[in-house]
Amino acid sequence: MRIGELAERAGVSTRALRHYEELGLLPAARSANGYRRYDEEHLRALVEIRTLVGLGLSLEETRPFVECLRAGHPTGGSCADSIAVYRSKLAEVDASLARLGAVRAELAGQLERAVRARCEFTLEET
Amino acid sequence: MRIGELAERAGVSTRALRHYEELGLLPAARSANGYRRYDEEHLRALVEIRTLVGLGLSLEETRPFVECLRAGHPTGGSCADSIAVYRSKLAEVDASLARLGAVRAELAGQLERAVRARCEFTLEET
């Protein structure tokens, strides 16, 4: 299939597909007229990429998964490198959760203090 | 004081201070020779900015706090606009926490599945 069809089937833009090819992430074969040609394997890889990006992985981080698929594995996650990315991403997410939790507490505290201060100020004023 | 001293006292770069001035966030008076001049009020505002940025607010979002200080309030959070920013940021953080929690679960699930699949594959292989 050509780039437009793949884009539509995967729900991404053709611009994104060209970008992935630039990165060497999703290289396409070429027809005689220079058009990019994609097959079902490309679609599978693309779905994998979008799923992982949806989980917060960068395009670079999806590379091991794509290469794993290209190596003939049933899923992109079946390779050591992919699992390493999973692990590091999980650690990263956990760190973010911890930081965000602390930020949330701080923010809630500041908000309450601010509201109370305004309240007292209003009382003083009247 | 001049820009270098303020930068050092607040632990920021002079480049950042010029950037804040460009944004109109921390405008400075000028000496006869064109040098920026800052006072203790500037330092207070700057500390407020850095604290809020540390909590994940954008520079634009710190603007109400700075203006609140400039209006003579004891803290930057004592104004209605600042409190609105607090609230919206808190909501934003809560949304992020929820999303990240879901992502974490998904990621952990995928990791476990991947590890298990590899395990079985290795067993098959031997």
Add this chain to the structure above:
DNA sequence: GCTGGCCTTGCCGTCGGCGGCAGGGTCTAG
């Protein structure tokens, strides 16, 4: 033959928060 819808490459623009550099001016201590 021509229109319209695909496709190609290439390159600039976006967002935020600065970093870094060039090419100057200013002030102070020795």
Add this chain to the structure above:
DNA sequence: CTAGACCCTGCCGCCGACGGCAAGGCCAGC
């Protein structure tokens, strides 16, 4: 008088993941 430590403005660069546009090639149907 000069070195060196400040300061100024202005402008390009960076990160990531594309968006968007121009200028052109290719192909199907009418």
